[in-house]
Amino acid sequence: MKLYFREVSVAVALVVLLGALAIFAPAFYQPQPLLSLLTREMPTLVVACGAALVIITRQIDISVGSMFSVCSVCAGLLAASGWPLVAVLPASVAIGAVMGVFNGALVAGLGLPSIVVTLATMVTLRQSLNLMRQGEFVNLPDGVQWFGLGQFAGQWTIVGAALLVLAALGLGMRHLAVGRFVYAVGSNAEAARLAGVRPRLVTFLVFVLMGALTGLAAMMNIVQSPQVQPLSGAGLELKVIAAVVVGGVAISGGRGNLWGAFAGLLLLACVSPALTHLRIEAYWEKAIQGAIILLAVVADGVRMRKEKS
Amino acid sequence: MNSGESRRPGWKSLLLRYETLLFVVLVAEWLLFYHFGTTTNRRGIVVGFGTMDRQFDILRHSCEIGLLALALTPVIITAGIDLSVASLLGLCAILFGKFHFDAGMPIPIAIALTLACGCTGGALNAALITTLRLPPLIVTLGTYSLFRGLAEAITHGAVTYTGFPSSFLALGQGRLLGLPVQAWVFLGIAAGVWLLVHRTVHGRSYRAIGFSPEGARFAGIPVGRRLATAYVLAGLIVAAAAIIYTARLGQAKADAGMGYELFAITAVVLGGTSIFGGTGSIAGTLLGVAAIAVLKNGLATLPVVIRMNAAEEMSGLMTGALLLVALTGSIVPGLLSKLRARRQPASPTPVQDPA
Numbered sequence: 001m002k003l004y005f006r007e008v009s010v011a012v013a014l015v016v017l018l019g020a021l022a023i024f025a026p027a028f029y030q031p032q033p034l035l036s037l038l039t040r041e042m043p044t045l046v047v048a049c050g051a052a053l054v055i056i057t058r059q060i061d062i063s064v065g066s067m068f069s070v071c072s073v074c075a076g077l078l079a080a081s082g083w084p085l086v087a088v089l090p091a092s093v094a095i096g097a098v099m100g101v102f103n104g105a106l107v108a109g110l111g112l113p114s115i116v117v118t119l120a121t122m123v124t125l126r127q128s129l130n131l132m133r134q135g136e137f138v139n140l141p142d143g144v145q146w147f148g149l150g151q152f153a154g155q156w157t158i159v160g161a162a163l164l165v166l167a168a169l170g171l172g173m174r175h176l177a178v179g180r181f182v183y184a185v186g187s188n189a190e191a192a193r194l195a196g197v198r199p200r201l202v203t204f205l206v207f208v209l210m211g212a213l214t215g216l217a218a219m220m221n222i223v224q225s226p227q228v229q230p231l232s233g234a235g236l237e238l239k240v241i242a243a244v245v246v247g248g249v250a251i252s253g254g255r256g257n258l259w260g261a262f263a264g265l266l267l268l269a270c271v272s273p274a275l276t277h278l279r280i281e282a283y284w285e286k287a288i289q290g291a292i293i294l295l296a297v298v299a300d301g302v303r304m305r306k307e308k309s
Numbered sequence: 310m311n312s313g314e315s316r317r318p319g320w321k322s323l324l325l326r327y328e329t330l331l332f333v334v335l336v337a338e339w340l341l342f343y344h345f346g347t348t349t350n351r352r353g354i355v356v357g358f359g360t361m362d363r364q365f366d367i368l369r370h371s372c373e374i375g376l377l378a379l380a381l382t383p384v385i386i387t388a389g390i391d392l393s394v395a396s397l398l399g400l401c402a403i404l405f406g407k408f409h410f411d412a413g414m415p416i417p418i419a420i421a422l423t424l425a426c427g428c429t430g431g432a433l434n435a436a437l438i439t440t441l442r443l444p445p446l447i448v449t450l451g452t453y454s455l456f457r458g459l460a461e462a463i464t465h466g467a468v469t470y471t472g473f474p475s476s477f478l479a480l481g482q483g484r485l486l487g488l489p490v491q492a493w494v495f496l497g498i499a500a501g502v503w504l505l506v507h508r509t510v511h512g513r514s515y516r517a518i519g520f521s522p523e524g525a526r527f528a529g530i531p532v533g534r535r536l537a538t539a540y541v542l543a544g545l546i547v548a549a550a551a552i553i554y555t556a557r558l559g560q561a562k563a564d565a566g567m568g569y570e571l572f573a574i575t576a577v578v579l580g581g582t583s584i585f586g587g588t589g590s591i592a593g594t595l596l597g598v599a600a601i602a603v604l605k606n607g608l609a610t611l612p613v614v615i616r617m618n619a620a621e622e623m624s625g626l627m628t629g630a631l632l633l634v635a636l637t638g639s640i641v642p643g644l645l646s647k648l649r650a651r652r653q654p655a656s657p658t659p660v661q662d663p664a
Contacts, residue, residue, distance in 0.1 A: 106633070106637075110637060111640065112636050112637070112640065113584050113585065115584075116578060116632065117636065119632070120630075120632040120636065121629070123625050123626070123628065123629035124626055124633070126625070127622045128622075128626055130619075130622040130625075131617075131619050131622040131626060134619075238453070241447075241450060242450075242451075245447060251447040252444055281462070281465065283461050283466050284462045285458070286454055286457060286462075287458030289458065290452065290453070290454030290456075290457075293447075293454060293455075294437065294448070294451040297437070297441075298437065301437070301441030301443045302441065304442070305442070
């Protein structure tokens, strides 16, 4: 209980928010809008899983938003040129993984700070996309939306797939040796090396996985509408980092888990509909999300101080 | 540094300095744009990069990003980072407009209050980073959202403050002694920060902290207080940048300076300040700012880019690429010294994994 205090407190905050909504704005609980809200957040969840891994290894990746946009547009173009969906999906994942390889090579291979490397790749990728597409939308052919399953089944497919990714990674981080390696590298890379883990390889693979998951998430996103927006990933990096940090993953590495990140994501995702339903002006959304992030890090700081003394 | 280095001052060490290299690159860049970006139009008037107007434009545009870079340099020297500078710029611009129009304050008082607000924003970062020992990256990521969010909340994302008196707009659009007015402000602040970082004990301690906070503490440096001043100073300079930005454009909007943090960080890193802290110079930052400003403006004058109508995208792309090159270049000295150490096998240690 004490060990998972952070995760539990986020879950409690989420339950309190949902409870407040149940009392003051019962209109929030309509099955179809709720399912739509959940579906909209699922691509973010998949990216947040990757971001959690990256942050647990004591790195950061702020290029995910740009990677997401690039994967979306590429997948959209492939689908529009007549590729079947079963081929577009792995292609999107592969494109994401290639970008992850680039980030991983610079961070793990050359030992450069990930914040600056991914800042540079974020801008380079985003501007390359702008340059090539000039902000054009991609029209998707019929049969791509909701994987051709119809809205209801499509939404459940997306939710199911995202939760599957969450469960697989969450359990893997807990029970597989590779998962423990990630924690080991994030806690103390030198100690991990002496224990026989290869920190640079682990870091590299985490960045590649981050890219691949972004490709998958992009796929989950483009099937939700008949067009691909070239700017769909703008600001995604902050959203996922906020979710992960609020969910109790320590930015200093080695601590936290995916369940907490999931709770953090849901908490932040509920802010915007909660504002609408509680009739607070929506302009406050960004400020409130910033305040939640600061609150979460302050809670971490206070707790660390207490533990030390 | 070691004594071997200090024994050979003079032209050789000056030539080998990173800043000199950057200066050469800057001059080469400028000449390149001068050659390819200057054309003569049908009436025989020179247009494009080579004109005096364009040079003043470069100077005007580089003032705001330059101020943010100046704000960031001490912070990065202490091995910290401040991602919130551009958001704080937006918030300060909005507050300035609000003070002047909604509260009806005269310009000087509004400026003073805006500067105070900038300090407060910096102080919030400083308090979270120093008293709670939180990582600067995540604190300033939080305030990055918070400041921009407050600016949007105050203006409801729609209000734009315009109609400032022309005496104020002269600050951003006029000239004084041949140079744009804000260039004088910029040079003044740059001189101040240079004095602080390079010529005072206080500024010296930033490097000690960036190199090793624990070591600095043992040397008797009040690490927390020094760090706090770096962030508060950053807030103050950002507020000044916000006022200049408002004066140049004649309007204050919630999205003022969005994305500027990237250009500022790029300028600082390009200028040779290590993102790991401990080393850096104001001269390097100024050269980095100039390199980026020339690139940004120069690209917009190239016929190819004009034909493609892609000045914004190209400058972002090139800045990102430049940052990657500068970063990759920054590990070369470390690699060289490692190689040198390997060439003299003093002790029979086995070849190590370079991790």
